[in-house]
Amino acid sequence: MASVALSEAEKVYIVHGVQEDLRVDGRGCEDYRCVEVETDVVSNTSGSARVKLGHTDILVGVKAEMGTPKLEKPNEGYLEFFVDCSANATPEFEGRGGDDLGTEIANTLYRIFNNKSSVDLKSLCISPREHCWVLYVDVLLLECGGNLFDAISVAVKAALFNTRIPRVRVLEDEEGSKDIELSDDPYDCIRLSVENVPCIVTLCKIGYRHVVDATLQEEACSLASLLVSVTSKGVVTCMRKVGKGSLDPESIFEMMETGKRVGKVLHSSLQSVLHKEEGLGPKRQKVGFLG
Amino acid sequence: MAGLELLSDQGYRVDGRRAGELRKIQARMGVFAQADGSAYIEQGNTKALAVVYGPHEIRGSRARALPDRALVNCQYSSATFSTGERKRRPHGDRKSCEMGLQLRQTFEAAILTQLHPRSQIDIYVQVLQADGGTYAACVNAATLAVLDAGIPMRDFVCACSAGFVDGTALADLSHVEEAAGGPQLALALLPASGQIALLEMDARLHEDHLERVLEAAAQAARDVHTLLDRVVRQHVHEASILLGD
Numbered sequence: 352m353a354s355v356a357l358s359e360a361e362k363v364y365i366v367h368g369v370q371e372d373l374r375v376d377g378r379g380c381e382d383y384r385c386v387e388v389e390t391d392v393v394s395n396t397s398g399s400a401r402v403k404l405g406h407t408d409i410l411v412g413v414k415a416e417m418g419t420p421k422l423e424k425p426n427e428g429y430l431e432f433f434v435d436c437s438a439n440a441t442p443e444f445e446g447r448g449g450d451d452l453g454t455e456i457a458n459t460l461y462r463i464f465n466n467k468s469s470v471d472l473k474s475l476c477i478s479p480r481e482h483c484w485v486l487y488v489d490v491l492l493l494e495c496g497g498n499l500f501d502a503i504s505v506a507v508k509a510a511l512f513n514t515r516i517p518r519v520r521v522l523e524d525e526e527g528s529k530d531i532e533l534s535d536d537p538y539d540c541i542r543l544s545v546e547n548v549p550c551i552v553t554l555c556k557i558g559y560r561h562v563v564d565a566t567l568q569e570e571a572c573s574l575a576s577l578l579v580s581v582t583s584k585g586v587v588t589c590m591r592k593v594g595k596g597s598l599d600p601e602s603i604f605e606m607m608e609t610g611k612r613v614g615k616v617l618h619s620s621l622q623s624v625l626h627k628e629e630g631l632g633p634k635r636q637k638v639g640f641l642g
Numbered sequence: 643m644a645g646l647e648l649l650s651d652q653g654y655r656v657d658g659r660r661a662g663e664l665r666k667i668q669a670r671m672g673v674f675a676q677a678d679g680s681a682y683i684e685q686g687n688t689k690a691l692a693v694v695y696g697p698h699e700i701r702g703s704r705a706r707a708l709p710d711r712a713l714v715n716c717q718y719s720s721a722t723f724s725t726g727e728r729k730r731r732p733h734g735d736r737k738s739c740e741m742g743l744q745l746r747q748t749f750e751a752a753i754l755t756q757l758h759p760r761s762q763i764d765i766y767v768q769v770l771q772a773d774g775g776t777y778a779a780c781v782n783a784a785t786l787a788v789l790d791a792g793i794p795m796r797d798f799v800c801a802c803s804a805g806f807v808d809g810t811a812l813a814d815l816s817h818v819e820e821a822a823g824g825p826q827l828a829l830a831l832l833p834a835s836g837q838i839a840l841l842e843m844d845a846r847l848h849e850d851h852l853e854r855v856l857e858a859a860a861q862a863a864r865d866v867h868t869l870l871d872r873v874v875r876q877h878v879h880e881a882s883i884l885l886g887d
Binding site for chain 1: 680
């Protein structure tokens, strides 16, 4: 994983700053950096989003393809996650170098979506046991400047919000053979409700305090962090400790509380931005990477 | 080429272009802050990002170091969602490896590698959306990224594809035109000297027509050069304003 080398003096400077609730870039302990979100940036996907959080740059594309439902859930569709840590982010990721980190992030995404409330998977079913929509959520990591998990989860939520799946109907004739008919109108689509899609808030333990949205430099000072995925209502769907250090149980509860509080604010501001962008309509000038 | 008329009687193509016309090109240099050089290009609906790291010390085995020049290392990858049908792997498949080799050959011809002996230059290109002419878009993006990194080059490298339909040479093929299966030519040109850095042709084409197709591709590449030159000048102008000169 991309990291920076810091000297002892630099680390002490950052740790002392965090104790005073003042970070190197002037933020408080519970402040995010400025997040830029744009949806519908790749036109041959069902939904896409680009998120820029400081130097962290994420592109997510969602493609809906038809598949067969899983045996244990015959009347539900499913989501597949794939994270590509491209060499664009750092030369260490060249060839197979980014695979470990990519798998780790993809598994975390599977885990935070592994509950009934996140996405209405039943709406992805076309005909039970035979056909369903499979949403391939592909994450492309273009630059990493700390706090990958949060940025990726925000991008995934924005891309799912942007996803439009063509409406299909199942026609059955007298002999019982089924036919799938696609709607003639390209704008006749189903959309997913992203109300309960969780976002990850990573809390980095630095010294005696914890910070949200750590930069690469701050991540280098922290021994352990807690990853909490929260929904817009403040429900925790998954929690994970990452990093080589250890955390005491008391601070875990403290961090969870912070995570819930910060997560709610993150969700509400993301929702308002997404609705505002959608309000601009199809004539919106797309910026993408040109701006 | 049944069913689809690639060139109408009036001389217009499927997307309304004339035979020698390019798609709209938009580009930007310095997209990322952490890399030494980066650039983004849109050619119609084909979108590509290029990032350059280096010249730096050789990574991995030292045995790869060249005593007289820099090693140019290229990786081509194309996002899993870039194509119409979802791709399984972003890189490492046969086509990506071949693209990487072609890019390497192209840029070894253009970069003044002898100025940086025993070092390495990494060029990574990423296709975000593929709509024909991915090789050309990658080369053009990589040229801007190498320039952004300040690595000395002989000249710009400008690439363009060309095809041949009903006795007419078409420049800058789109995905629909590529998929129709006619002859296809990819050309990378050093515009100032008119030298060719890479030339590749697929499918069958009569020898008599080759010159015309080649000329169409070269003309298109020279047009690309005009546009890229404008982008570079604009970028340098903006950067110099920021520096307060």
